[in-house]
Amino acid sequence: MFLSIELATIIEKLILIVIVVMGSLVVAMYTTFAERKVAGWLQDRPGPNRAGPFGMFQPLADGLKLFFKEEIIPNFSSKALFVMGPALAMMTAIMTSAVIPWGDKVHLFDRDISLQIADINIGILYVFGVVSLGVYGIMIGAWASNNKYSLMGGLRAASQIISYELAMGISIIALLMFTGTLSLKEMVLQQQAGHWNIIYQPLGFLIFIICAFAECNRTPFDLAEAESELIGGYHTEYSSMKLGFYLFAEYINMFISSAVMASLYFGGYDVPFFNEAAHADMGNWLALIGLGAFLIKIVIFIFIFMWVRWTVPRFRYDQLMHLGWRILIPLALFNMLATGAAILYFGK
Amino acid sequence: MQALTDRAENVDRKPMNFLERMYLPAIFKGMLITFRHIFTRNPTIQYPEQKRAFSPVFRGLQILNRDEEGRENCTACGLCAVACPAEAITMEAAERLPGEENLYREEKYAAKYEINMLRCIFCGLCEEACPKDAIYLSETFTPADYQRKQFVYNKQDLLIPNPVTDKEAYEKALGNRPKKHLDN
């Protein structure tokens, strides 16, 4: 497995990794801009429009500002862990993109290049594992800050993510029973030609998207950084680019979870109402069209993330736990049971 | 209890039914409302490029008027200072000397005329009190400054540009406000 890797493959994968990581960074950058724009539109104002045409350079200006801010490390913090927190958050956020199938094969330089960094046979579990690690960045940073508000934020984040991971896992199990594979690539291939999983798993998708909101710490589940009661929550003590990393990680998480949702339930790079098999002569263009369709789906999901954020108020903490443990988990269990019964009855 | 107005609305405290307890319909309704706002006209005025027009009764910074030949109207009678409820106006009178007829319209003029803009409440009573059409409130507001003493405006700050030498600036400073003294 390790010995048979040829040099060309290594170079190909390295290029792909660089493109995906850079791409997700740029997307996250412009997601911060889009967030402010969407917030503006939903609130009857234009949003940032001063930096460049339509405010296009706003994220650059924001990044520049964050870079030039003073780095403050609190005196009584655990310094190594304090620096490690945002780095971990960023790392786990970027790592998830490895198993997402961005598109079909591209034929370049006499090679078939798959637009997926690693097609491992446990893809969805990998996503799940890395997401479950994402909370460490928040917890470590929160604890290392030596600040009560931060600690509260970190504890909230930890218990929230653990609670919602359960429901998320069970809703995925129902999907796995249906698809019979753990590989994201194979799931996408099964959904080609319009057989999207959302048709068969609407309840599972609803549970999944609610849990995705909770795992990304997005409103209405952004209790870890509830400004009204915890100042900044876990990043109260952070400044400069370390704060930027935390905020950035949130947007990358949003991007990646949109990509996961699109490939799990909405056919990945499948173009709706378009028969890919009939247009096989289009070659590389077909893969690019698929990639475009996938990105459009991601953008729609990101918009939904923002739309919900600027509509729904934040949950109270007991409401959050109530929703997670008393509603979503029984619902997910029911969904799993119903899926199992349906598979048994209809024979798939 | 009898309601005082017909605007009072009673709070509905019925237990929620199943659909309401799911919250999802309410959330979708809310999301629809916010979505609709994407397409509504936004009322933002891009400030430095666009400015909102002042209302016709806007009362801004005071200005000391001149007549058509560029002579100061003010005779330092002190009626404005008496009328001022904030006691923002102080002045010193002086007698016009021979040869100064092109500067001052009447025999007496204000040698010193100060308005403390930190005290002024822009009520416009000075304008109403003035018998000579010498002071009125323009359509500009007091600009910000770093020091308190900068807010005591002296005569040079308040005087309108000379219509003989600088016609354009005079017209601009005159503004669009209806002048009640000129009307009657």
Add this chain to the structure above:
Amino acid sequence: MGITTISFILLSLMAVGSGIMMILSKNPVNSILWLIVLFFAISGHYILLNAQFLAIVNIIVYAGAIMVLFLFVVMLMNLNAESEPAKNHRLQLIAIISGGSLLLILLSAIMTVKEAHPVMVAAGNAGLIKTLGKVLFTDYVLPFEISSVLFLSAMVGAVVIGKKD
């Protein structure tokens, strides 16, 4: 020396090193973090053995859930230097005896192994999800189902505790 051997050595060093650091750290939070590093090293070993499912489940369950709970509890406790329990010599003696006997057992167990397969790379497929599933649902179906009932009852218990207002 192939890439596999190098990664095996690196992972082993990482595992042993982080294990030692976990014991030696004064701060319980640091201990937990080293333990997480240790789990990662072990997951790396699983991947070398071509047991990707075990590797990722190890990360999800141990690093992702149990260690988060550990960290959660340790963060909630106010562990200052003063609150550390007093160490006496008798306790240290007992610790040395029990630790030493564990070491002896381990050593004897290692010595009795006839043939050692230091690294069995990519050969076995025992850790793949398909094989694992087959074994679980045929040979070990009873213990598997019993433990699943246990988990379900734990989950139901959590919901019931949540229902109590």
